[in-house]
Amino acid sequence: MSGTRARSRGAGGRPRIEDVAALAGTTAITVSRTLRQPQKVAPETRRRVLEAVETLGYIPNLSASALASRRSGIMALVVPTIANSVFAETVDGFSEVAGRAGLQILLGQGTYSPEAEHRLLTALAGRQPDALARIGVVRRPETRALLQRTRIPMAETWDLTQDPIDLVVGFSNRAAGLAMTRHLVARGRRRIAFIGSDDDRAAARRHGYEEALAEAGLQPAAPAIRVQEISYGAGRRALRALLQLAPEVDAAFCANDVLAVGALLECRSFGVSVPDRLAVAGLGDLEIAQELSPALTTVRIPSRAIGARAAELLLARVAGEPVDQRIVDLGFEIVERESA
Amino acid sequence: MSGTRARSRGAGGRPRIEDVAALAGTTAITVSRTLRQPQKVAPETRRRVLEAVETLGYIPNLSASALASRRSGIMALVVPTIANSVFAETVDGFSEVAGRAGLQILLGQGTYSPEAEHRLLTALAGRQPDALARIGVVRRPETRALLQRTRIPMAETWDLTQDPIDLVVGFSNRAAGLAMTRHLVARGRRRIAFIGSDDDRAAARRHGYEEALAEAGLQPAAPAIRVQEISYGAGRRALRALLQLAPEVDAAFCANDVLAVGALLECRSFGVSVPDRLAVAGLGDLEIAQELSPALTTVRIPSRAIGARAAELLLARVAGEPVDQRIVDLGFEIVERESA
DNA sequence: CTGAAAGCGCTTACAG
DNA sequence: CTGAAAGCGCTTACAG
Numbered sequence A, B: 001m002s003g004t005r006a007r008s009r010g011a012g013g014r015p016r017i018e019d020v021a022a023l024a025g026t027t028a029i030t031v032s033r034t035l036r037q038p039q040k041v042a043p044e045t046r047r048r049v050l051e052a053v054e055t056l057g058y059i060p061n062l063s064a065s066a067l068a069s070r071r072s073g074i075m076a077l078v079v080p081t082i083a084n085s086v087f088a089e090t091v092d093g094f095s096e097v098a099g100r101a102g103l104q105i106l107l108g109q110g111t112y113s114p115e116a117e118h119r120l121l122t123a124l125a126g127r128q129p130d131a132l133a134r135i136g137v138v139r140r141p142e143t144r145a146l147l148q149r150t151r152i153p154m155a156e157t158w159d160l161t162q163d164p165i166d167l168v169v170g171f172s173n174r175a176a177g178l179a180m181t182r183h184l185v186a187r188g189r190r191r192i193a194f195i196g197s198d199d200d201r202a203a204a205r206r207h208g209y210e211e212a213l214a215e216a217g218l219q220p221a222a223p224a225i226r227v228q229e230i231s232y233g234a235g236r237r238a239l240r241a242l243l244q245l246a247p248e249v250d251a252a253f254c255a256n257d258v259l260a261v262g263a264l265l266e267c268r269s270f271g272v273s274v275p276d277r278l279a280v281a282g283l284g285d286l287e288i289a290q291e292l293s294p295a296l297t298t299v300r301i302p303s304r305a306i307g308a309r310a311a312e313l314l315l316a317r318v319a320g321e322p323v324d325q326r327i328v329d330l331g332f333e334i335v336e337r338e339s340a
Numbered sequence C, D: 001c002t003g004a005a006a007g008c009g010c011t012t013a014c015a016g
Helices: A017-024 A028-036 A043-056 A062-069 A085-100 A114-126 A141-150 A173-186 A200-215 A232-245 A257-269 A287-291 A303-318 B017-024 B028-036 B043-056 B062-069 B085-100 B114-126 B141-150 B173-186 B200-215 B232-245 B257-269 B287-291 B303-318
Strands: A074-079 A104-109 A131-135 A154-159 A167-171 A192-196 A251-254 A279-281 A298-300 A327-329 A333-335 B074-079 B104-109 B131-135 B154-159 B167-171 B192-196 B251-254 B279-281 B298-300 B327-329 B333-335
Touching: A017 A028, A017 A043, A028 A043, A062 B062, A062 B114, A074 A085, A074 A114, A085 A104, A085 A131, A085 A303, A085 B085, A085 B104, A104 A114, A104 B085, A114 A131, A114 A141, A114 B062, A131 A303, A154 A200, A154 A303, A167 A173, A167 A303, A173 A192, A173 A200, A173 A251, A173 A279, A173 A298, A173 A333, A192 A200, A192 A232, A192 A257, A232 A251, A232 A257, A232 B287, A251 A257, A257 A279, A257 A287, A257 B287, A287 B232, A287 B257, B017 B028, B017 B043, B028 B043, B074 B085, B074 B114, B085 B104, B085 B131, B085 B303, B104 B114, B114 B131, B114 B141, B131 B303, B154 B200, B154 B303, B167 B173, B167 B303, B173 B192, B173 B200, B173 B251, B173 B279, B173 B298, B173 B333, B192 B200, B192 B232, B192 B257, B232 B251, B232 B257, B251 B257, B257 B279, B257 B287
Parallel strands: A074 A104, A074 A131, A131 A154, A154 A167, A167 A327, A192 A251, A251 A279, B074 B104, B074 B131, B131 B154, B154 B167, B167 B327, B192 B251, B251 B279
Antiparallel strands: A104 B104, A298 A333, B298 B333
């Protein structure tokens, strides 16, 4: 009774493919076929199998399936945090495309330290995902090497790099910073300051800002203001600091909309007239940006499209289709409103 | 050479546990033990194994591990959408706790239709997750039955229900609506309107609102205003509609902060004085709520804690520890600011 | 259109 | 402290 093959249920109490086959009067392989390539099974057989599946409430064990087929049906996605609405949109786009293709998402969160990320990626790779995506670029050489060795199709996103591990889908943060700063210059601003956090992405935007100043023969209105966290409150505080540091500043370019909205609110609280006295520009185009008054001039970023496109390219890779472009620049768009 | 056991690498080209064992001069079982219960292995053996792991870049195949051990090391999480910052925080809390325990998150997105959700949950269950959580309560009887049959530890979240499939972690939306409406009544408001979307959660909040009105002997200032989407713009339009429908309204209770912020902005645009002429209250306590002026009076919700707590309880279940409370009410808090 | 055999890469008792 | 044997529940060629 407790013999190896004598039971009619798996040890977890759940029906196995053998149980379905027995009930349908056929074999495991035909059940498997019915579930995956039904057109290759005779209609009557198919009917009996599906009935048995229904009766038993059979759910295929995808670990066994993955092991046998070497296709896990999983795409792994690594994000710094999803408690940030711009990243959440990327995850959303990625997940939607993956879901339509019948793939599941394994979510890895937290890229605080390179070591922690290495461990996370190793663990995810152990799941044999069919593809892997990450918000941001992987810098640590050991981690890059690891990912290259696994040969899992991989997309880095958000930042463009000339040297992706496999694919990269994003936009140029430098170019976005450059374009917005040029816009400010074109609007007659001459004392332009930068407010941003202390990460790679903000640094790239700042480089664009500096480049635009240089080509216009301008100096920064103040040393770049660095915030420790990205919040409306941090934006407020940064603007206050800026006005103390450089009272004559005539434009503030904020590395993202949350900071810019904070800055805008601070201006209103303190009667700083925007854009007359001070222009304020952001980056990201959050919904709140267009609802404030003055409405925020900003850069629209294809957050959702980044996720969706990365997923599509990875699906193509998984299907063995050629991917002609390893570096995909989805661009951005200056959205001119009232604040700058 | 192409024989079954003659190769030194798995078919995917990746080293297997056998390869590590061979290099370390031991057997698969000892390698497995070294990786999972190192204290049971002699130091010298352990050293050799870890060295071999390092040399080969060995990453255990977790599908094989899951199949053999019947523990997948995965927790599945189903969300309606994560492009909504309150849900994103719940996911974040869940994922952090799970990650600390070494479990991976399988993310299922989309609960648009009960049928689609049933398919999604079936697919997720096939992965044999050690536990399953969902934002929101599962209503469809077939889906509830399916989940009950699988015997996977399961947490429904956000909404409290008297009859959870297994566990439920959340707060009472009805009680929150009741408390905020009582607050408005206590502040002397008598013509109180409700603005909300058309889902279960908003309906529960509305019921609380109606209950508070009834106990105060009041009538709604207008039929509940229903929005089709949750956005600042929708909040603006809803407020405009409300003022047309019931010009004498003296308070607007919005089912969530996004709508409330939209309403507040609309008031400012049209010179409706808040709170003098109209009180505006929200629910959710987004960061923007405290930054606007007037700052938004709202209900603080433990979004992040909901995710974290659900994960903790599920981990306890997985570890076989008794969970004494199946219904966990995390409560809420009225945050009184300037708008109401 | 259907099936027998072998194998995917691990872990679980059980011995010693 | 270490290992031989069996098995987890599927799918993959290969036949017929």
